[in-house]
Amino acid sequence: MSLALSNMMELGTKAPDFTLLNTITGEHVSLSALKSDKATVVVFICNHCPFVHHINPKLVEVANNYQAKGVQFIAISSNDVDNYPQDAPEYMTQVAKKEGYPFPYLYDETQEVAKAYQAECTPDFFVFDSNMECAYRGRFDETRPEMGQPSGKDLSNALDALLAGNTVNTEQKPSMGCNIKWKQ
Known part of the structure; x- marks a missing residue:
């Protein structure tokens, strides 16, 4: 495991669009088709990361809570499956079902989406x-x-602000976890 911090995309940046395989349904879906008119959460995760394992149950709880309020959650895995086969789409499907993901779990085979989102x-x-x-x-x-x-409080505070029509506090802390496994 190689520890990494998020790059912190500039606030106000328009979400890069994408079309990716939903490993739960086997269909390709686009951000434009999935997005919410209230708030959309895009989270990069993978099957094997202990940081993801740590938050998975609470992430499912938070997603269920906010999706009931009209927020869309979208999970994406961008890891190199040649070197990390446990992150391959067929295992993503299994993890999504085991964890009870209430959101699409998409596979970014080319890693272009992860790069677009930094x-x-x-x-x-x-x-x-x-x-x-x-x-x-x-x-x-x-x-x-x-x-x-895990409580999910940083993410929840941001979503609560958006749902109330308020500006999200700009003092935000980077995420910490396993680095995305880039193709060589």
Whole structure:
């Protein structure tokens, strides 16, 4: 595991569009078809990262809570599956079902989407407002494996602000996790 911090996309950046394989349904879906008119969360995760394992149950809970309020969650894995076969699409499907992901789990085979978002680690969160402009990027919360129970408070605070029609606090902390496994 190589520890990495998120790059912190510039606030106000328009969400790069994409069309990727949804490993749960087997269909290709686009950001423009999935996005919400309230808020859209794009999170880069993978199957094997202990930082993702740490937050998975709480992430599912937070996603269920906010999706009921009209927020769309989208998870993407961009890891190199040649060198990390446990992150291959067929295993993504299994993990999504086991964890009960209530959101699409997309496969970024070319890694172009991760590069467009400047994603660096798993998990890496990006929240876009109703205009699909970046309002939040960074961490789920301050916890890490073996260091506290996840709450999702940083992400939740950003979503609460957007849903209330307020500006998201611009003091945001980078996410921390395993680096995205880039192709050589």
